[in-house]
Amino acid sequence: MTTAPRETGRSRPIVALSGGVGAARFLRGLVRVAPPEDVVAIVNTGDDREFYGVHVAPDLDIVTYTLAGQVNESLGYGLEGDRFEIVDTLDKLGHPAWFRLGDRDFAHCLHRTLRLKAGAGLAEIADELRRTLGAVPRILPMSEDPCPTLVDLVDGRRMHFEDYMIREGAPDAVASVDLGAAQVARPAPGVLEAIAQARAIVVCPSNPVVSIGPILAVPGIAEAIAKSPAPVVAVSPIVGGAPVKGPASQLLRGIGVEVSALGVARHYQPWIDGYVFDQRDAELESEIKALGLETRVTDSMMVSPDAAARLAAATLELAESEA
Amino acid sequence: MTTAPRETGRSRPIVALSGGVGAARFLRGLVRVAPPEDVVAIVNTGDDREFYGVHVAPDLDIVTYTLAGQVNESLGYGLEGDRFEIVDTLDKLGHPAWFRLGDRDFAHCLHRTLRLKAGAGLAEIADELRRTLGAVPRILPMSEDPCPTLVDLVDGRRMHFEDYMIREGAPDAVASVDLGAAQVARPAPGVLEAIAQARAIVVCPSNPVVSIGPILAVPGIAEAIAKSPAPVVAVSPIVGGAPVKGPASQLLRGIGVEVSALGVARHYQPWIDGYVFDQRDAELESEIKALGLETRVTDSMMVSPDAAARLAAATLELAESEA
Numbered sequence: 001m002t003t004a005p006r007e008t009g010r011s012r013p014i015v016a017l018s019g020g021v022g023a024a025r026f027l028r029g030l031v032r033v034a035p036p037e038d039v040v041a042i043v044n045t046g047d048d049r050e051f052y053g054v055h056v057a058p059d060l061d062i063v064t065y066t067l068a069g070q071v072n073e074s075l076g077y078g079l080e081g082d083r084f085e086i087v088d089t090l091d092k093l094g095h096p097a098w099f100r101l102g103d104r105d106f107a108h109c110l111h112r113t114l115r116l117k118a119g120a121g122l123a124e125i126a127d128e129l130r131r132t133l134g135a136v137p138r139i140l141p142m143s144e145d146p147c148p149t150l151v152d153l154v155d156g157r158r159m160h161f162e163d164y165m166i167r168e169g170a171p172d173a174v175a176s177v178d179l180g181a182a183q184v185a186r187p188a189p190g191v192l193e194a195i196a197q198a199r200a201i202v203v204c205p206s207n208p209v210v211s212i213g214p215i216l217a218v219p220g221i222a223e224a225i226a227k228s229p230a231p232v233v234a235v236s237p238i239v240g241g242a243p244v245k246g247p248a249s250q251l252l253r254g255i256g257v258e259v260s261a262l263g264v265a266r267h268y269q270p271w272i273d274g275y276v277f278d279q280r281d282a283e284l285e286s287e288i289k290a291l292g293l294e295t296r297v298t299d300s301m302m303v304s305p306d307a308a309a310r311l312a313a314a315t316l317e318l319a320e321s322e323a
Numbered sequence: 324m325t326t327a328p329r330e331t332g333r334s335r336p337i338v339a340l341s342g343g344v345g346a347a348r349f350l351r352g353l354v355r356v357a358p359p360e361d362v363v364a365i366v367n368t369g370d371d372r373e374f375y376g377v378h379v380a381p382d383l384d385i386v387t388y389t390l391a392g393q394v395n396e397s398l399g400y401g402l403e404g405d406r407f408e409i410v411d412t413l414d415k416l417g418h419p420a421w422f423r424l425g426d427r428d429f430a431h432c433l434h435r436t437l438r439l440k441a442g443a444g445l446a447e448i449a450d451e452l453r454r455t456l457g458a459v460p461r462i463l464p465m466s467e468d469p470c471p472t473l474v475d476l477v478d479g480r481r482m483h484f485e486d487y488m489i490r491e492g493a494p495d496a497v498a499s500v501d502l503g504a505a506q507v508a509r510p511a512p513g514v515l516e517a518i519a520q521a522r523a524i525v526v527c528p529s530n531p532v533v534s535i536g537p538i539l540a541v542p543g544i545a546e547a548i549a550k551s552p553a554p555v556v557a558v559s560p561i562v563g564g565a566p567v568k569g570p571a572s573q574l575l576r577g578i579g580v581e582v583s584a585l586g587v588a589r590h591y592q593p594w595i596d597g598y599v600f601d602q603r604d605a606e607l608e609s610e611i612k613a614l615g616l617e618t619r620v621t622d623s624m625m626v627s628p629d630a631a632a633r634l635a636a637a638t639l640e641l642a643e644s645e646a
Contacts, residue, residue: 053376053437085406089430093455095437103426107412114376114418132416 012199013040013138014316015230019211020047020059021076021245022237022302023204024066029308030202031067031137033316039137040194041067042221044206045122046149046182046214049162051099052090054109055116058162059211060126060141061108067135076245078102098167123188140194142215145185149210150178151251161210170247174254177209182217187224195224200319203234203272205244205300208264209251216271225271231322233315234268236261236277239300262287269293274318276300276311294322335522336363336461337639338553342534343370343382344399344568345560345625346527347389349638352631353525354390354460356639362460363517364390365544367529368445369472369505369537372485374422375413377432378439381485382534383449383464384431390458399568401425421490446511463517465538468508472533473501474574484533493570497577500532505540510547518547523642526557526595528567528623531587532574539594548594554645556638557591559584559600562623585610592616597641599623599634617645 014034016027018041031039047058058077065071065079072078082102091097101109108129115125122144130139151164154173164170195201206212216222225232237243238261249259257267261281265288268275275293277284278300288295296318302308337357339350341364354362370381381400388394388402395401405425414420424432431452438448445467453462474487477496487493518524529535539545548555560566561584572582580590584604588611591598598616600607601623611618619641625631 053433053440083406083408083426085426086409086430086433089427090434093431093434093451095434103406103408104412107409108416110376110409111413111416111418117376128416 014200015194015198016041016202017215018043018204019206020062023206024062025302025308026204029312032309033313036136041139044211044214045141046147054113056109064130064135068133079104140190141188143185143218144188147182147185152176172250174250179217182214185218187218187220192224198230201230201232205235205237207248231319232272233274233319234272239278240280273322276315335520337523338517338521339364339525340538341366341527342529343385346529347386348625348631349527352635355632356636359459364462367534367537368464369470370484377436379432387453387458391456402427463513464511466508466541467511470505470508475499495573497573502540505537508541510543515547521553524553524555528558528560530571554642555595556597556642557595562601563603596645599638
């Protein structure tokens with residue numbers, strides 16, 4: 001930390017481990033309080049799946065669309081003003097069309113598919129999309145290898161995360177989450193380098209199980225974080241005992257983690273230095289500190305870009321105080 | 324002909340050999356003067372090509388869209404009111420986007436691609452599309468095998484017909500047309516049966532070289548037509564010494580056929596019985612009759628659905644007079 005030469009400090013990246021909507025909103029705040037070109041998002045690809053013949057990468061695309069200022073704000077995913085001619089037409093022709101991919105969104109996934117067929121890597125393609133759409137921070141997939149996250153339900157059914165999440169509506173009865181594919185994947189080009197060079201590593205307020213979990217499961221990534229001299233600060237995705245959005249409760253319970261800011265802090269404790277959580281959970285501070293973590297208690301509800309920027313600023317301050 | 328039992332006459336089909344725009348307009352006329360459920364279009368698939376990762380079948384789709392009343396009238400192809408988000412987005416991302424496929428049009432081609440991957444045949448898929456879109460006549464691909472029509476230019480370049488036609492703008496310098504793929508293809512399910520049962524076989528006013536040529540090149544189709552007792556009547560695609568639309572001149576010259584109603588009549592003479600052509604070419608009638616063909620001289624410019632219906636009526640009358 002303190003051994004890094006100060007004069008090159010500005011170009012050392014802020015690395016953000018990132019899932020989908022929550023991470024995207026946090027990153028939009030982060031680029032308002034740090035130079036956007038210094039930010040590198042390492043994004044979960046455990047949600048990636050083929051739909052309608054194209055490679056859909058939900059988390060990469062949400063992050064890209066949000067940082068490019070083109071996300072559909074009301075849906076929280078997809079592109080503002082996008083249409084749904086493709087899925088509606090496929091629906092009429094008898095295809096399962098529960099995954100509501102917009103037309104331009106589809107075209108981006110088609111670009112990804114065509115480029116993959118032509119031999120390009122997922123990282124290179126993610127960079128093409130973010131440049132064309134106009135997002136400044138670097139956006140890296142955690143891996144270029146297929147890393148499908150599988151969910152096992154207590155009734156014995158096993159399914160891809162998107163099937164669990166969207167088709168099934170995230171039912172409660174999760175037995176376990178299988179990150180086996182990520183556990184044998186290789187980090188994408190640039191991932192380990194970014195972590196090694198980081199001046200701070202931020203864990204976005206994303207699902208610990210199916211967003212942050214897969215990133216850490218990729219061999220080499222957790223090791224690189226442990227080796228990095230940069231402070232590692234996580235933002236709790238749990239506020240007042242419930243996730244801000246998404247199926248974190250079901251999934252945390254599924255892996256035996258208490259659904260609270262404290263539960264997630266315990267889950268992350270082995271590899272983080274600091275923890276940012278909401279004032280609604282202030283009574284947990286002493287227990288979280290007792291884990292050996294530095295803390296910041298703040299308003300962590302990102303109800304606006306300003307609120308997200310304040311949360312990001314608190315997170316960066318905590319990181320800097322540890323650097 | 325006269326040996327066919329009269330009592331089953333109504334259910335014996337009118338088979339139409341069909342290319343794209345010209346055929347589609349003619350067929351729209353035909354279904355106004357004959358029971359639509361009696362019409363079977365056997366459609367050229369030599370123009371089929373993969374674009375943007377999907378199987379595009381231009382002639383099948385033009386015919387389907389036109390008979391379903393959904394064609395973009397001003398373009399002559401594609402769907403009325405369709406948008407172009409997919410190709411425009413791909414264009415921005417650096418893909419060649421000279422083939423202007425609309426979004427819903429794309430979705431139909433995506434359906435075709437997904438169904439082909441799932442093991443369905445092109446004929447079955449064409450039927451799914453025409454039923455969903457609401458076209459009554461049966462629409463059969465000439466073959467389910469890949470039959471790309473290749474064009475050789477005098478400068479030595481060889482290209483797929485769509486590249487010649489759309490990307491290159493149909494240049495004059497055609498050395499020859501290669502129907503080699505069609506020459507080793509199998510007729511699609513239903514094609515030979517429809518011809519064998521036909522009460523009339525109509526050759527739509529389509530390009531003789533690249534629309535009708537590929538259909539006849541598929542082994543078994545010309546033989547089935549020759550064996551059929553039904554009268555075979557062709558409609559000239561040449562009016563006043565020029566094609567109504569498309570690159571027929573370049574291509575006819577490329578295979579050594581005179582660009583005139585007479586030239587096409589000579590080209591078709593070995594296998595047709597009757598020939599319908601435009602009043603602007605009335606002075607050619609004695610020469611066409613001298614080929615041994617029955618003739619009808621009429622207004623063959625399909626400037627409206629009514630005009631197309633009149634042309635179709637004249638064509639059916641000629642066929643019936645020969646039956």
